[in-house]
Amino acid sequence: MGKLNNVRESLEIARTVRTVLGGDGVTSDFPVMRHMANLESVRTYEGTDEVHTLVIGQALTGHRAFG
Ligand SMILES: Cc1cc2nc3c(=O)[nH]c(=O)nc-3n(C[C@H](O)[C@H](O)[C@H](O)COP(=O)(O)OP(=O)(O)OC[C@H]3O[C@@H](n4cnc5c(N)ncnc54)[C@H](O)[C@@H]3O)c2cc1C
Incomplete structure (x- = not known):
């Protein structure tokens, strides 16, 4: 349950930071999207939701x- 939730929370925090930064959140000036991409990898290899x-x-x- 910890593994499931910590990645969900990390992605939520990254999304919030991206929103706070506005346009700067989608450019390469701040590396928020890089963190989001890294977290999507973690969400995959540590077990999907x-x-x-x-x-x-x-x-x-x-x-x-299981299907
Ligand atoms: C950066 C990275 C590093 C990795 N490193 C390693 C490594 O060192 N060693 C290693 O062994 N593997 C590694 N992997 C592979 C990783 O373990 C798999 O990608 C992961 O287990 C998901 O398997 P899959 O990609 O085959 O996706 P799938 O199993 O095909 O899943 C695709 C989608 O279907 C969903 N799904 C799957 N089964 C079900 C089900 N029964 N019911 C409902 N939904 C389902 C999943 O949640 C997902 O959304 C790595 C992956 C990445 C991205």
């Missing part, structure tokens, strides 16, 4: 919902 959710769901309910 879908797979984390399926694993947690199985642990909580004892039922497998």
Whole structure:
């Protein structure tokens, strides 16, 4: 649950920072988008939201919902 949520929160923070910076948030002047791209990689290789959710769901309910 920690692995699932910490990447979600990190991406949310990066999105907020990008918004605060306005136009500067999408240029290369500030490296916010680079952090967002890095975080999307982490979200993939540390386990996607879908797979984390399926694993947690199985642990909580004892039922497998994997397709
Ligand atoms: C930068 C980077 C570094 C990596 N380094 C390594 C490494 O060192 N060693 C290594 O072994 N691998 C590594 N990987 C691979 C990584 O582990 C896989 O990319 C990851 O497990 C996702 O697998 P996939 O890319 O095949 O996507 P898929 O498994 O094809 O997933 C694609 C989409 O389908 C969803 N999905 C998959 N299965 C289900 C399901 N049953 N139900 C619902 N939705 C589902 C996923 O959530 C995702 O959104 C790396 C990947 C990246 C991006």
